[in-house]
Amino acid sequence: MIKASLAAELTEQVLAGKPPSREQGVAILMSRGAQYTAYMAGAHGLKEKAFDSNIRLCSIINAKSGRCQENCAFCAQSAHFATQSPTFPLKSLDEILLGAKQAAAEGSHCFGIVTSGSKPKDGEEFQRILHAIRDIRSQYSIAPSASLGMLTDDQAQALADAGCVTYHHNLETARSYFPEICTTHSYDQDIQTVISAKKAGMKVCCGGIFGLGESIAQRVEFAETLQQLDVDSVPLNFLSPIPGTPLEGRSELKPMDCLRIITLFRFFLPGKPISVCGGREHNLRDLQAMMFMAGASGTMIGNYLTTTGRSKERDLQMFDDLEVQIDDCV
Numbered sequence: 001m002i003k004a005s006l007a008a009e010l011t012e013q014v015l016a017g018k019p020p021s022r023e024q025g026v027a028i029l030m031s032r033g034a035q036y037t038a039y040m041a042g043a044h045g046l047k048e049k050a051f052d053s054n055i056r057l058c059s060i061i062n063a064k065s066g067r068c069q070e071n072c073a074f075c076a077q078s079a080h081f082a083t084q085s086p087t088f089p090l091k092s093l094d095e096i097l098l099g100a101k102q103a104a105a106e107g108s109h110c111f112g113i114v115t116s117g118s119k120p121k122d123g124e125e126f127q128r129i130l131h132a133i134r135d136i137r138s139q140y141s142i143a144p145s146a147s148l149g150m151l152t153d154d155q156a157q158a159l160a161d162a163g164c165v166t167y168h169h170n171l172e173t174a175r176s177y178f179p180e181i182c183t184t185h186s187y188d189q190d191i192q193t194v195i196s197a198k199k200a201g202m203k204v205c206c207g208g209i210f211g212l213g214e215s216i217a218q219r220v221e222f223a224e225t226l227q228q229l230d231v232d233s234v235p236l237n238f239l240s241p242i243p244g245t246p247l248e249g250r251s252e253l254k255p256m257d258c259l260r261i262i263t264l265f266r267f268f269l270p271g272k273p274i275s276v277c278g279g280r281e282h283n284l285r286d287l288q289a290m291m292f293m294a295g296a297s298g299t300m301i302g303n304y305l306t307t308t309g310r311s312k313e314r315d316l317q318m319f320d321d322l323e324v325q326i327d328d329c330v
């Protein structure tokens with residue numbers, strides 16, 4: 001009973017504009033049973049206040065895959081690890097546009113062009129992506145987004161000028177845990193890309209992945225970082241261990257852990273879109289529908305970058321069963 005009132009107090013505090021302390025964040029992640037139910041109710045209330053019963057869907061196209069020079073330990077596309085992930089060059093303009101057309105027809109709000117690699121190559125490749133963004137903007141009722149790695153200020157401005165609504169760039173994990181996950185670039189380089197994208201006038205979609213071995217305190221540290229960066233939307237991914245990567249065989253998260261993480265981020269970023277993306281089926285299993293009760297306001301449908309999502313029909317049935325409305329495209 002005492003703990004339930006802590007959840008109610010925290011909800012009031014957040015509604016009054018004061019973010020949780022690190023201790024309050026840890027308390028959410030440590031809560032169990034009725035204590036967690038109270039936090040979940042608070043997170044759901046915050047989500048409903050910001051978004052009513054609406055959810056947003058996003059889709060991506062894996063537009064260029066494999067042979068990335070970075071060594072992110074969870075990633076099937078890193079050239080540092082022997083995985084079975086396919087390798088292919090940048091898709092044609094027509095293939096990218098077809099993906100956007102399908103995503104718009106399925107009700108997605110946002111269509112992300114995702115390429116592997118630490119940064120986009122200037123020249124024909126980058127020009128093709130800009131061309132695709134301009135065409136998506138003019139032809140389809142869906143917001144184009146891009147996830148191309150680290151950007152220079154000039155590249156960020158070119159994307160914004162082409163009509164890219166959102167730039168996606170994950171920080172992946174807490175600063176204090178990042179060196180365990182990636183040693184080929186720095187956390188500050190990722191933060192600089194977030195800053196460049198914002199400066200160019202794009203919205204920034206920035207989140208990370210959980211179940212990498214990070215501690216509870218580091219999950220809270222990460223939520224605090226995203227709150228302080230004032231990112232515009234947050235994708236939450238849960239590790240699907242890829243054979244051949246250093247995290248092969250690791251499976252740390254239970255479905256309730258995933259829900260507590262979603263709730264944590266809702267309390268830290270009460271008015272921001274929070275989407276559950278990669279690893280939803282593997283980690284949440286039968287509790288997938290509860291992600292919206294826990295504070296999520298959206299999800300990715302269709303396939304993820306290197307793993308297969310469940311069928312769109314099953315997801316659309318789940319949304320219907322939950323009586324949530326799918327937001328119109330912008």
Ligand code: SF4
Binds near residue numbers: 068072
């Ligand atoms: S997460 Fe991105 S930057 Fe890291 S290895 Fe994979 S493709 Fe490269």
